[in-house]
Amino acid sequence: MKKDIIICIGTVGSPTFDKCYSNIKRLQSIDSRIKKVCVIENVKPQYAWLNHMITESQSNTWCLQVDEDMYLNDKAISTLLKIAAKKESHGIGVGLAHGMLWDLFLDQPVGSLKLWRSKILRKFEFKDVLGSDRGVVEGIVKRGYKIASTSDILGEHDSAPTIEIAKKKYYEYIHKIRKFNGEEDAKKFISFLKRNNKDQSIISSAEQAMIESIVNKSKE
Numbered sequence: 001m002k003k004d005i006i007i008c009i010g011t012v013g014s015p016t017f018d019k020c021y022s023n024i025k026r027l028q029s030i031d032s033r034i035k036k037v038c039v040i041e042n043v044k045p046q047y048a049w050l051n052h053m054i055t056e057s058q059s060n061t062w063c064l065q066v067d068e069d070m071y072l073n074d075k076a077i078s079t080l081l082k083i084a085a086k087k088e089s090h091g092i093g094v095g096l097a098h099g100m101l102w103d104l105f106l107d108q109p110v111g112s113l114k115l116w117r118s119k120i121l122r123k124f125e126f127k128d129v130l131g132s133d134r135g136v137v138e139g140i141v142k143r144g145y146k147i148a149s150t151s152d153i154l155g156e157h158d159s160a161p162t163i164e165i166a167k168k169k170y171y172e173y174i175h176k177i178r179k180f181n182g183e184e185d186a187k188k189f190i191s192f193l194k195r196n197n198k199d200q201s202i203i204s205s206a207e208q209a210m211i212e213s214i215v216n217k218s219k220e
Helices: 018-028 046-056 076-088 130-143 163-180 183-195 200-219
Strands: 005-012 034-041 060-066 069-073 094-101 108-117 147-159
Touching: 005 018, 005 046, 018 034, 018 060, 046 060, 060 069, 060 076, 069 200, 076 094, 076 108, 076 147, 094 130, 108 147, 130 147, 130 163, 147 163, 163 183, 163 200, 183 200
Parallel strands: 005 034, 005 060, 094 147
Antiparallel strands: 060 108, 069 147, 094 108
């Protein structure tokens, strides 16, 4: 299995970018499998930068998607390649390998670090809809490729470096939970924020998103 990798970092100028970029450049200096680090700046919304990532990754076997609030540990890439290779050793094509990150604000594992197989990713396009990445993953599976996953923690996720960023992020997060997991899970997440004494303005932003999501659902 070829193991050459391009890492694409999407950034809109978050205060976390410098630390993220330094982390990735250090990994590149100690890992010869990383052939290129590409910074995709100020391409919004998210689906647009992800489509740019597809274009940038065409010359490499694997593409690691890194948001500017992610800090990878030294074993992250090796772990993802290992779980992909394990499936492929049984003759199964892998389109995506992913693992968890530890969120510094929530003090729990969240989201995922995604390693895409570039030639498969090129068959798709991210859309301007909530949860567009889920649609791409579903398309990969429908075409007969497998998803390799691990519950290992592969780094840190700094989702709330400032109050304003956290308010925006968790406003959007509630909408996503409400759409894909249902109202009860969204309510549980807001309760979690309250139990852990998270900033009141962040909680209020999440609650507002919940109200809007319910209202929008009633209009459908």
